[in-house]
């Protein structure tokens with residue numbers, strides 16, 4: 108048989124792999140020496156060793172946790188790869204499979220309807236045969252606003268899609284295309300016909316925008332509140348059609364449906380995973396496409412090529428049989444040069460996912476992925492009788508039929524007429540009762556990080572994934588640009604991640620048995636890294652208090668072991684710096700990442716861990732507060748000037764400020780003591796720790812005492828009092844303890 112050209116290629120950067128492994132070896136050796144040094148302490152005579160046991164134990168435990176997370180993280184660096192795809196080698200359009208697109212939205216007040224519609228329009232305009240594209244929007248808010256906007260968007264699509272196709276527009280999200288930033292019409296800019304068309308389409312877009320605004324205002328007046336609607340409404344499913352289009356050329360548009368699953372306050376709805384599962388069932392009896400693209404409403408298709416790029420893996424006979432999904436990295440359109448909140452998650456999308464791709468594939472990242480429908484069926488195949496199947500996936504016979512349907516490229520068309528009753532049943536909140544939905548079938552429940560959890564279990568069940576990161580970003584999202592959103596989102600994530608880490612199927616136990624050891628270490632790192640908060644709290648307090656009291660916790664400068672500690676520190680910093688620089692960052696970005704890591708650990712990680720533990724003991728319920736996506740001019744201005752916006756609750760501010768107070772005061776006290784006693788060589792490392800914390804977190808000090816703009820930290824009475832209470836409480840409880848032998 109003639110060998111066809113491959114659809115994709117893998118590249119291994121051999122020098123990177125070598126450098127990573129060499130670094131691992133050196134750093135690990137140094138860690139072993141450090142542990143040896145710490146252990147030797149216990150063999151010394153308690154009378155002569157000069158340092159009490161308790162602080163030594165605390166610092167040692169912190170170092171053990173840091174080293175543990177470091178070891179887990181090395182799995183990502185073991186075998187990173189990158190890939191190239193060749194979509195031009197795909198079969199002809201007639202032979203391509205159908206694709207369903209799922210878009211989730213939950214709350215029209217936090218997720219502007221116009222932005223959701225832009226996501227929708229960009230997905231409808233994907234470079235793919237329109238009759239094979241089916242777009243479904245899940246509206247957890249059950250808002251008439253969204254439904255109405257979709258009808259308008261469908262009308263606008265009649266103009267927008269032909270325009271994109273005729274002029275081969277690259278950016279098919281109207282908002283981005285018409286924004287002042289995006290202006291690469293290329294050689295079309297001299298084409299008179301194009302200019303006239305563009306103007307006409309722009310007017311239509313403006314009219315569409317105004318329409319949405321008008322309906323929103325009208326609804327505001329009539330007093331409809333989405334908050335109440337959002338939690339209590341019957342299922343609503345509507346196929347969007349437009350019959351009033353005699354005036355323009357007939358174009359085939361992708362199928363578009365609005366789905367709002369039933370919600371009752373008394374029934375758990377499982378947040379986004381629940382919404383996706385409802386869409387998954389409803390679409391199964393309508394179009395049942397073998398591949399599904401999932402998009403959050405804050406992420407649009409910035410280029411139309413992703414579908415074909417993803418199929419380069421899904422249609423590759425060698426990769427496809429075990430391939431569950433193709434993940435595109437999350438990238439953002441609104442990131443400033445220095446990315447002061449690290450909203451782009453550089454490390455995850457530029458280092459870690461590449462590393463997992465070289466093992467068994469990246470983790471599912473919630474949005475921007477093409478998943479194979481079959482991979483979410485669980486193991487329905489071993490259910491023999493219809494009754495068993497009904498207990499597994501629910502009572503809908505139409506749905507069960509869809510499981511068994513053989514999806515050939517030409518068998519996939521939209522069902523006419525629509526099985527209305529069946530779809531309403533599938534979107535009702537009782538449908539899942541007594542079935543395996545969320546446990547074995549569909550997107551998994553039990554954590555608000557449904558993406559990581561589902562991806563992990565898919566991997567456990569033998570499925571692989573692939574990272575597709577073409578030079579031109581295919582999806583662009585709206586990154587968080589203020590501290591409050593960042594920390595709230597972070598708290599949700601870390602709580603959800605630790606949920607997985609603490610669950611029965613935890614990566615360290617379940618992983619190695621069912622996937623490769625390295626891959627499970629990666630998952631373990633992701634789910635346990637909220638634990639960073641423990642060593643960070645400890646190292647932000649204990650060495651500092653000991654410094655003031657003259658208790659040495661680290662080897663003195665003349666001790667050979669001093670160089671071990673120095674080496675570990677420098678090696679960790681350098682590795683991080685090299686990774687930042689080699690993935691397009693700057694020295695400042697490195698500094699930002701260090702700072703955000705500290706801020707997050709002290710706040711989000713800590714609250715996340717607390718939340719996860721409370722949930723474990725049944726003292727708290729899971730909650731998914733969608734991130735705010737409404738743009739605020741003042742806040743955007745601060746962000747673009749690289750100024751932190753500290754307008755967040757005291758819950759987050761107090762730990763940051765209190766720890767900083769402890770660090771500054773003990774640094775001053777420490778310097779004073781060292782100058783008067785003259786034992787600086789014993790205390791050198793302990794002087795460096797608070798100094799480093801202060802330098803890295805200088806923006807917090809600046810916001811407290813220098814800045815006068817809205818984003819500064821207002822030293823309100825409540826803040827000052829709570830910070831001081833916390834700092835005093837920490838110092839007074841620990842201070843006496845630390846001196847005990």
Ligand SMILES: O=c1ccn([C@@H]2O[C@H](COP(=O)(O)OP(=O)(O)O[C@H]3O[C@H](CO)[C@@H](O)[C@H](O)[C@H]3O)[C@@H](O)[C@H]2O)c(=O)[nH]1
Pocket residue numbers: 211212213214218245247377378379382402403404405472473474555556557558596599600603731732733734735
């Ligand atoms: O009850 C809910 C809550 C959320 N969503 C949707 O879920 C998506 C993600 O929510 P968002 O507020 O944007 O959260 P992020 O923290 O930005 O999302 C990240 O983290 C989530 C897990 O916590 C993943 O699901 C996302 O894909 C990932 O981008 C949005 O489209 C929401 O409309 C629902 O449909 N129903």
Ligand SMILES: [Mn+2]
Pocket residue numbers: 403405734
């Ligand atoms: Mn989001």
